Amino acid sequence: xxxxxxxxxWVVLGISSLLMPLGYPLLAYSLAIFLALILMKTxxxxxxYVVWIMLPMAGGLWLVHxxxxxxxxxxxxxxNSQLLKAAALWLRLLALLxxxxxxxxxxxxxRFIRALFASRLPPGLSYLLAGPLLIVEQLRAQLxxxxxxxxxRGVPLDGRWYQRLRYIPALVMPLTHSALNDLTARSSALDMxxxxxxxxxxxxxxxPDSTFQRGVRYALLAVMILETGAWLWLWH
Amino acid sequence: xxxxxxxxQTLVLIVISIAINMIAGQLVSMxxxxxxxxxxxxLLSAVLAGPIVGMLTGLLTNIIWGxxxxxxxxAFAPVAMVIGLVAGLLARAGWFRxxxxxxxxxxxxxxxVTVIAVPIRTYLFGGVTGSxxxxxxxxxxxxxxxxxxxxxxxxxxxNLVDKILxxxxxxxxxxxxxxxxxRNFPKMAAVR
Numbered sequence: 268x269x270x271x272x273x274x275x276x277w278v279v280l281g282i283s284s285l286l287m288p289l290g291y292p293l294l295a296y297s298l299a300i301f302l303a304l305i306l307m308k309t310x311x312x313x314x315x316y317v318v319w320i321m322l323p324m325a326g327g328l329w330l331v332h333x334x335x336x337x338x339x340x341x342x343x344x345x346x347n348s349q350l351l352k353a354a355a356l357w358l359r360l361l362a363l364l365x366x367x368x369x370x371x372x373x374x375x376x377x378r379f380i381r382a383l384f385a386s387r388l389p390p391g392l393s394y395l396l397a398g399p400l401l402i403v404e405q406l407r408a409q410l411x412x413x414x415x416x417x418x419x420r421g422v423p424l425d426g427r428w429y430q431r432l433r434y435i436p437a438l439v440m441p442l443t444h445s446a447l448n449d450l451t452a453r454s455s456a457l458d459m460x461x462x463x464x465x466x467x468x469x470x471x472x473x474x475p476d477s478t479f480q481r482g483v484r485y486a487l488l489a490v491m492i493l494e495t496g497a498w499l500w501l502w503h
Numbered sequence: 504x505x506x507x508x509x510x511x512q513t514l515v516l517i518v519i520s521i522a523i524n525m526i527a528g529q530l531v532s533m534x535x536x537x538x539x540x541x542x543x544x545x546l547l548s549a550v551l552a553g554p555i556v557g558m559l560t561g562l563l564t565n566i567i568w569g570x571x572x573x574x575x576x577x578a579f580a581p582v583a584m585v586i587g588l589v590a591g592l593l594a595r596a597g598w599f600r601x602x603x604x605x606x607x608x609x610x611x612x613x614x615x616v617t618v619i620a621v622p623i624r625t626y627l628f629g630g631v632t633g634s635x636x637x638x639x640x641x642x643x644x645x646x647x648x649x650x651x652x653x654x655x656x657x658x659x660x661x662n663l664v665d666k667i668l669x670x671x672x673x674x675x676x677x678x679x680x681x682x683x684x685x686r687n688f689p690k691m692a693a694v695r
Contacts, residue, residue, distance in 0.1 A: 274570070281574070320573075320633055327637030331630050331653075337645035349629075356629050360575070367574045376571060391514055395563055398518035400571070403525045410526055414533050424533065431534045435668070436675050438530065439543065443676050446519045447684050454511040462511065 269476045270374045270382040275487045277370040282491050284362035286498040289355035297358040301365040313368040321361055328353040376400050378474050385473035390463045406446060413441050512687055513552055517560050520544030524564040538665045545587045546612075546673040550599055551688040554591025561587040578627055582620045589615040590670070594692030605674045609667030616662050621655045630654045636661050 280300065287293040305314050330336060332353040337343040380397040388396075414424060422437045423430040457463075509517075523544035530540055545564065549557025561583030569577025593599065593608045624630055630650045631637050636657050643653035677685075677694045685691065 320575075323637075324631060324633035327631035327633050327641075328629055330637055330641040331644055331650070334645075336641045340642075340645055343645070353629050353631075360628075363574050371571065379571075391509065394514055395517055395521075395559075396567065398514075399521035399525060399563075399567055402518065403522040406522050406526050407529055410529055410533075428536065431536055432668075435534065435540075435672060438533070439672055440676055440679060443523060443543075443547065444680060444684065446523065447516075447680065447687075450512060450515050450519065450684070450687055454515045457511045457515070 268373060269474050269480050270379045271386070271476075272480045272484055272487075273370050273374045275484045277366050279487050279491055279494075280366040281363045282494060284359045284366075286494055287359075288502065289351060289358070293355065293358050297362040297365075300362045300369075304365045304369055307369070307372075310369050310372045313372060317361070317364045317368055320364060321357070324360060325357055328357055381470060381472055382474045384468065385470040387467070389466065390468065394457075394462070402446075406442065409445065410438070410442050413438060509556075513556060516548055516552055516688075517556060517563065520548040520560045521564045521567065523547065524560070525568070538668060539662075540665065540669060540672075542583070542586050542666070542669050543672060543676075545583060546590045546669055547676060549587045549591035550594040550673055550677055550694065551691050553595065553690050553692075554588045557587025557591040558584045559587070561585070575628070575632075578623055579620065582616055582623065585615050585619045586612055586666075590673075591692075594694075597693060599670075599674055599677075599692055599694050602671070602674070605670045606667055609670035610663065612670065613659060613662045613666045616666065617655055617658045620658050620662075621651060624658065625651050625654050 284293070284296060284300075287296060301314075301317065304310050304317065329350075332349040333347060334343065334345040338345045380400055383393045383397045386393060417424055417434070417437050422434050424434055424438060425431075521544055524541050525544075527539060527541035527543070531538060541564075542561070545557055545561040548560040562580050565576045565580035565583045569575075569580070589612050590608065593611060598604045598608045598611075624632065630640050630644075630653065639657045639660065640650075640653045643656050644650055648656070674694060677691070
């Protein structure tokens with residue numbers, strides 16, 4: 268599937284969960300997406316990430332909206348009126364995160380970057396969206412190397428909290444300065460390749476797209492508009 | 504060829520700044536400190552290239568985060584935009600010239616963050632983020648404050664140190680930047 272089709276599908280799933288009122292359909296919808304994440308062999312390993320976010324979220328929502336803390340600390344009468352809204356919010360987030368993880372499995376970053384560069388988006392915008400993903404791994408590797416080098420030099424980055432706080436610049440400064448020193452070279456490289464001179468580009472290894480998939484994307488867009496319209500019509 | 508809009512250098516600056524924001528998680532896990540440091544790139548681009556570029560950096564950081572790792576981050580894109588906008592305006596007004604002014608800038612950025620983040624956090628996420636700060640929200644809420652007040656107090660508490668620290672780091676970064684690099688940023692705000 269083309270990355271943009273996957274992305275549109277995810278947005279439709281997300282909007283559907285956000286617009287659905289609390290009830291059995293929302294419960295079934297959210298659990299079905301989470302179960303799909305677990306049951307699909309390729310996405311199974313991602314369930315931990317969802318649970319890692321959703322469990323503390325459930326704890327936080329219960330703590331803030333159950334009135335338990337007020338009852339425990341001051342003996343106040345527990346007010347559970349907001350708990351249903353909190354449950355609906357939790358289910359919506361569960362659907363959103365689970366579908367997001369399924370999307371990420373089927374839309375690897377590299378394919379997304381290629382799709383961006385091959386798209387009809389303005390070249391500058393494509394570069395702004397794809398560029399950080401291209402250089403973030405380089406910066407991560409540099410940061411790890413700087414950390415090791417500074418430790419070797421005796422900078423107490425593993426010392427007490429005030430030492431770690433004081434020496435943050437020792438970690439950030441070399442990284443940022445080296446990245447900004449490359450700025451002229453990177454921008455010159457863009458200019459030399461006549462970047463942004465033409466609105467369309469020929470991209471090597473562009474993810475295959477088809478008229479059918481483009482049609483599906485427009486159909487999904489129409490579904491989104493219809494869903495939102497129906498929600499406004501029926502509930503407001 | 505003459506071109507309106509952002510120059511290639513500005514595009515690259517935004518891209519580098521977003522990448523710096525995106526490695527904040529790694530930075531914080533190395534330092535093992537309870538802070539975010541996820542706006543260093545936003546403030547850096549705001550000081551070097553102005554409020555609009557800072558705003559764009561913040562917006563794109565959260566959109567990319569939202570698309571590729573955490574959809575919740577996308578909801579907080581307006582907060583990241585405001586950080587860039589306010590930092591850029593303060594820098595233009597000369598509030599990144601001395602350490603006391605930088606600290607005041609950090610406080611102003613925190614207040615701006617609070618104004619935008621509190622409604623998002625309260626109405627979209629029920630005042631909860633799934634972090635330890637939820638205990639504080641619950642506690643302040645149980646003391647009789649309404650949810651918005653409880654969230655506001657928590658947001659200020661969680662962001663004040665982080666934003667002051669971020670502003671100081673960016674100020675130090677720009678002050679110590681070689682002249683050769685600084686020449687690339689003709690619109691840079693004064694830091695001395």
